[in-house]
Amino acid sequence: MEGNDIFAELLPSSVHVVQSRTELEDGRSYGEEERYIAEAVPERQQEFRTVRVCARRALAQLGYAGVALVPDQKRAPIWPAGVVGSMTHCAGFRAAAVASTSDIRGLGIDAELHAPLPAEILDIILLPEEQVMAAELSAHHPGIAWDRLIFSAKESIFKAWFPLTRQWLDFLECEIRVDAQSHRFHAGIRATGPVAAQHALASMSGRWIAEGPRGQGLLGTCVIVP
Known part of the structure; x- marks a missing residue:
């Protein structure tokens, strides 16, 4: 986890959250994601990638590895079956939170x-x-x-x-x-x-x-x- 976690006091222990105040890389490329943002401006591409690195690190705490997170036709993230999640980004900050559907029905940050x-x-x-x-x-x-x-x-x-x-x-x-x-x-x-x-x-x-x-x-x- 990078920096002070502003969500630490807000979310229950069943929710796994990862945040960053710097841009992150996975060390690998996800073709589906790259195609989705291919025409976006560089700043948008970087925030898209970093918040998904956060999401994958959070998903790893639930036992999921190497998941590509491509938005659906309504631009909502497609999470693995059995997972609810939410992502957020603003200038200088990215975060993602995930939980099992056996613990909660929905999540927004x-x-x-x-x-x-x-x-x-x-x-x-x-x-x-x-x-x-x-x-x-x-x-x-x-x-x-x-x-x-x-x-x-x-x-x-x-x-x-x-x-x-x-x-x-x-x-x-x-x-x-x-x-x-x-x-x-x-x-x-x-x-x-x-x-x-x-x-x-x-x-x-x-x-x-x-x-x-x-x-x-x-x-x-x-x-x-x-």
């Missing part, structure tokens, strides 16, 4: 640079109620970029949601409530028809961490579907 969201996208990402909550939290806890944290929570929710439902979830179809004291958040899923109820996903919960004050370090969020 997300890391973001700890900086406020651009004002022009707030209405696309945050519901009006969430914008009010973020403002109230900022008044009492100004060291956290609450709007960015809510965005990250929604990313983790989607990463846990999509493999189970195979249905898109818009940012505004998910309402996040953040608890500043417990470092937990709750998500209520809106406007998805019967899918949420069918999969027992009408409400989901997660945990969050801030690596440093606003403007420094990373924000991390995670969701476990038991």
Whole structure:
């Protein structure tokens, strides 16, 4: 494991996570992956490779070796049978987490640079109620970029949601409530028809961490579907 693990305090022992703050190589090439990213810009190719090195190292802890991780037609990672997983990357950080389906049904992790969201996208990402909550939290806890944290929570929710439902979830179809004291958040899923109820996903919960004050370090969020 490379560097301080921002997810160590958030994930149960049944989840294996590997992260890196530097680019990594496997020592071998995976042709399926290379073909998938052949036309991507070099920066995208490197983050794609490194986060998959992290994923393979995490999978090794479950007994899987040399697995190519090519996205499906909807750009979701294809994990080995019996495995749930999630990957995340942002500037200077890559991480992957995996677990056995005998332990949990779903998993989502997300890391973001700890900086406020651009004002022009707030209405696309945050519901009006969430914008009010973020403002109230900022008044009492100004060291956290609450709007960015809510965005990250929604990313983790989607990463846990999509493999189970195979249905898109818009940012505004998910309402996040953040608890500043417990470092937990709750998500209520809106406007998805019967899918949420069918999969027992009408409400989901997660945990969050801030690596440093606003403007420094990373924000991390995670969701476990038991």
